[in-house]
Amino acid sequence: MTHLGYLLAGWGLSSFIVLLYAFRLIKRGAQLSKRVPSEHARWISSPKQNSG
Amino acid sequence: MTSSITTASKGSKILGLTSLVGFVVLVLLAFFVTDPDIRFHPETGEEFGQFDAVRLLYLHVPLIAVTYLAFVVCAIASAGYLVKRTFWWDSMAHAAGEVGTLTCALVLITGSIWGRPVWNTWWEWGDVRVMSTLILFLLFLGYLALRGAFVSPQRAARPAAIVALIAVLDIPLINRSVEWWENRTLHQKSTLSELKIEDLTLFTLMLGILVALLVMSWLILHRFRVAWLEHAEFEQGIKTAIEERRQIDNED
Numbered sequence: 001m002t003h004l005g006y007l008l009a010g011w012g013l014s015s016f017i018v019l020l021y022a023f024r025l026i027k028r029g030a031q032l033s034k035r036v037p038s039e040h041a042r043w044i045s046s047p048k049q050n051s052g
Numbered sequence: 053m054t055s056s057i058t059t060a061s062k063g064s065k066i067l068g069l070t071s072l073v074g075f076v077v078l079v080l081l082a083f084f085v086t087d088p089d090i091r092f093h094p095e096t097g098e099e100f101g102q103f104d105a106v107r108l109l110y111l112h113v114p115l116i117a118v119t120y121l122a123f124v125v126c127a128i129a130s131a132g133y134l135v136k137r138t139f140w141w142d143s144m145a146h147a148a149g150e151v152g153t154l155t156c157a158l159v160l161i162t163g164s165i166w167g168r169p170v171w172n173t174w175w176e177w178g179d180v181r182v183m184s185t186l187i188l189f190l191l192f193l194g195y196l197a198l199r200g201a202f203v204s205p206q207r208a209a210r211p212a213a214i215v216a217l218i219a220v221l222d223i224p225l226i227n228r229s230v231e232w233w234e235n236r237t238l239h240q241k242s243t244l245s246e247l248k249i250e251d252l253t254l255f256t257l258m259l260g261i262l263v264a265l266l267v268m269s270w271l272i273l274h275r276f277r278v279a280w281l282e283h284a285e286f287e288q289g290i291k292t293a294i295e296e297r298r299q300i301d302n303e304d
Contacts, residue, residue, distance in 0.1 A: 025271070025278055029058060029274060029277060032285055033058060040287075
């Protein structure tokens with residue numbers, strides 16, 4: 001296979017960055033979920049004036 | 053009373069799992085099943101083409117598609133916020149804007165990595181499509197910086213919505229740039245709209261776009277839920293501060 005280094009760099013870097021971002025989202029979500037009452041945690045269960 | 057310790061739901065777990073399976077299938081197709089781009093000169097018979105570097109396009113092109121979509125969602129949600137003035141629209145705009153900025157960065161990175169073996173350059177300052185994409189990235193980076201500059205998310209919402217509506221106007225410029233300034237770009241005209249590719253190559257590219265859409269949806273969904281929690285925590289903090297102040301006043 002030609003250009004293997006470029007292929008691994010492109011696919012590898014992109015996958016790593018997306019996975020890192022997804023992991024940070026999950027972690028931040030878990031941290032915040034512990035501090036927010038469940039009735040306000042999701043837009044679907046939150047007071048009507050905020051639901052869009 | 054606290055909620056579950058995650059922003060995931062049954063739907064988002066299915067979405068995430070489908071995205072992962074789709075990504076694995078995409079990698080297998082892109083790396084091991086599709087052919088490299090090898091063509092022969094009609095007169096000399098000499099080999100030319102992108103060779104295996106073409107496999108980067110199964111990632112680069114889908115990333116472009118989802119970047120456009122994420123920024124369009126951001127602009128629609130921003131317009132929705134300016135009309136409705138509710139936090140739902142603002143959170144959606146914020147989530148789509150952030151995910152779009154991330155995928156736009158990946159478009160620039162993968163484009164640069166692909167450009168080195170194919171165009172023999174990492175970066176081409178004179179290329180109108182490269183530069184207009186860089187401008188789009190910088191505009192939305194500014195959008196996120198603007199949001200971060202305000203302590204209160206409500207204060208940031210209106211100026212950010214206006215910036216998003218202006219920034220999104222760059223997308224038709226990027227898309228049409230290869231037609232309007234064809235002498236100032238190394239990019240070719242649209243491969244998809246003129247159906248220059250077919251069979252397995254087309255299928256893999258379409259699968260790539262579908263997988264990128266699934267991943268983008270998962271990311272926006274979770275970013276939206278995080279934004280909602282941040283807002284709820286902020287509101288809760290204000291209420292607590294007011295109650296504490298009232299108690300102090302009553303004690304006095």
